[in-house]
Amino acid sequence: MAMSEESQVLRQRRQKARELRDAGVQLYPNDFSVQDHLADIREHYGEWSEEDLAQEQKILICAGRIMSMRSFGRASFMHIKDATGKLQVYVQRDVIGQDEYRVFKKMDIGDFVGVTGTVFRTHRGELTLQAQEVRLLSKSLRPLPEKWHGLRDVETRYRQRYVDLVVNDSVREVFIKRAKIIQKIQEFLRGHGFIEVETPMMQPIPGGATARPFKTFHNALGIDLYLRIAPELYLKRLLVGGFERVFEINRSFRNEGISFQHNPEFTMLEFYQAYATYEDLMTFTEEMVCWVAQEVNGSPQLSFQGKEIDLSPPWPRYRLSDALVAIGGLEGSEVEDEEKLRTKAETLGITTAGQESGKVLTKLFDILVEPKLEQPTFITHYPIDVSPLSRRNEEDPSLVDRFELFIGGYEIANGFSELNDPIDQRERFLQQVAAREAGDEEAHLMDDDYIRALEYGMPPAAGEGVGIDRLVMLLTDLPSIREVILFPHLRPERS
RNA sequence: GGGCCGUUAACUCAGUCGGUAGAGUAUCUGCCUUUUAAGCAGAGAGUCGCUGGUUCGAGUCCAGCACGGCCCA
Numbered sequence: 420m421a422m423s424e425e426s427q428v429l430r431q432r433r434q435k436a437r438e439l440r441d442a443g444v445q446l447y448p449n450d451f452s453v454q455d456h457l458a459d460i461r462e463h464y465g466e467w468s469e470e471d472l473a474q475e476q477k478i479l480i481c482a483g484r485i486m487s488m489r490s491f492g493r494a495s496f497m498h499i500k501d502a503t504g505k506l507q508v509y510v511q512r513d514v515i516g517q518d519e520y521r522v523f524k525k526m527d528i529g530d531f532v533g534v535t536g537t538v539f540r541t542h543r544g545e546l547t548l549q550a551q552e553v554r555l556l557s558k559s560l561r562p563l564p565e566k567w568h569g570l571r572d573v574e575t576r577y578r579q580r581y582v583d584l585v586v587n588d589s590v591r592e593v594f595i596k597r598a599k600i601i602q603k604i605q606e607f608l609r610g611h612g613f614i615e616v617e618t619p620m621m622q623p624i625p626g627g628a629t630a631r632p633f634k635t636f637h638n639a640l641g642i643d644l645y646l647r648i649a650p651e652l653y654l655k656r657l658l659v660g661g662f663e664r665v666f667e668i669n670r671s672f673r674n675e676g677i678s679f680q681h682n683p684e685f686t687m688l689e690f691y692q693a694y695a696t697y698e699d700l701m702t703f704t705e706e707m708v709c710w711v712a713q714e715v716n717g718s719p720q721l722s723f724q725g726k727e728i729d730l731s732p733p734w735p736r737y738r739l740s741d742a743l744v745a746i747g748g749l750e751g752s753e754v755e756d757e758e759k760l761r762t763k764a765e766t767l768g769i770t771t772a773g774q775e776s777g778k779v780l781t782k783l784f785d786i787l788v789e790p791k792l793e794q795p796t797f798i799t800h801y802p803i804d805v806s807p808l809s810r811r812n813e814e815d816p817s818l819v820d821r822f823e824l825f826i827g828g829y830e831i832a833n834g835f836s837e838l839n840d841p842i843d844q845r846e847r848f849l850q851q852v853a854a855r856e857a858g859d860e861e862a863h864l865m866d867d868d869y870i871r872a873l874e875y876g877m878p879p880a881a882g883e884g885v886g887i888d889r890l891v892m893l894l895t896d897l898p899s900i901r902e903v904i905l906f907p908h909l910r911p912e913r914s
Numbered sequence: 915g916g917g918c919c920g921u922u923a924a925c926u927c928a929g930u931c932g933g934u935a936g937a938g939u940a941u942c943u944g945c946c947u948u949u950u951a952a953g954c955a956g957a958g959a960g961u962c963g964c965u966g967g968u969u970c971g972a973g974u975c976c977a978g979c980a981c982g983g984c985c986c987a
Contacts, residue, residue: 428923490946490949491946543949564924564926564939568927570925574981574982679983911981
């Protein structure tokens, strides 16, 4: 939508602002000291009788944005809204004064005001502030969206999230809950002896995941740097350094497509625990996710996009190959025989030429099994060629001690016992480098410093990454990642 | 990348067969001192996403493009 500065509504607002300024009213003062918040006022006086309220002499001083206005000749009702809630305000000319009321009449829905007054209850029983003084604190030059349909257009909601937050209370609640989820995860991890750390977001060698990175250039150093695709390799360096339990919750960046499940920058929890195995982490994850749900939603049961999900542990665990048979409907022989597997994959439209067998297996899994995993489910025993940083399985060296967690049909977490054998790790990197030379742009790069760190010795350990955005989607019952990211990436607006 | 859908006033949306662009909210004016989707009376407000094409005439039909959504890869 072209922003026409000439539109009538905008002209009228600017005109009013000029008139106020010409009348000596400061449009953007910053000397109003707020004493009371609206929710506190409602909380405190909510149950008081009309008589008790009439006796109450306390002068309240609050501020907020005007959200609605019902004006009469010499009096007006309005609702104002602050960060805590809403409150009705009654403004009478004979109380605030004739000149003051004239100024007040030039205030608009959307303006920030400071209100001083006492509380009373209206005939209809609504707790209301009787204004003794109304001060303009910030003049709004653009009208807010309509009062009962609100702002619906998703494009405008994302591009102008500030407006979305002003008028759509449910949106605001989502982001409050998001903050609480992250806070509770931190609390849980700290309670288990983990410390929160910050590792580089700009990395000379992007690693820890298979994804394409964003590239940038550091002028002073004269080198290319990459926005991290994962913090993994740095967090494991900290295990080498002697930290035994570390975590990081922050952004990673992947230079890939945008969808309801993907934003180019997204938030991930990664945590690493020395002397733990991937099996320990599965149990730990069950406890953590269930506890967080209990804390933020009050229950481990939830409804996600019409599906009833129960996060109460324990959660079923399937080997990847077993899941393909039991849930994906493949024949046992198809999973065991690579030729049959490839044939099956081709009939499902998967290109298998030049793909390692592990990739074929996981692609089949993505199509046949993942969407069916509504209840929380761990999938274990992944093929080694799709897991270059995971510890090899003791019984079957073609597999690794790794799991992924699925809830609501989406991958939520990925964890494994860490590969801490520097010789094996170097070989795995070399295989990745070969795959990259063969055209796999997402394969890992050699990271010599990481190998060097492992050569000093990393304790046996397990680590895990949890997609925070997807966890928030799950706990808020929202279908799109853009609904849980404040400012999701969109193509630039045309001017 | 492909398919489908959407884009009309500040917001939410109508717009029939191609024939002068509409409603509600918001805004403005008047009346109104307990309203709460306040009420009553009146008024103003549009580059119909953009660029072309067809036509006497295009919001409407056609093509291309842009942005967004959903589905598929």
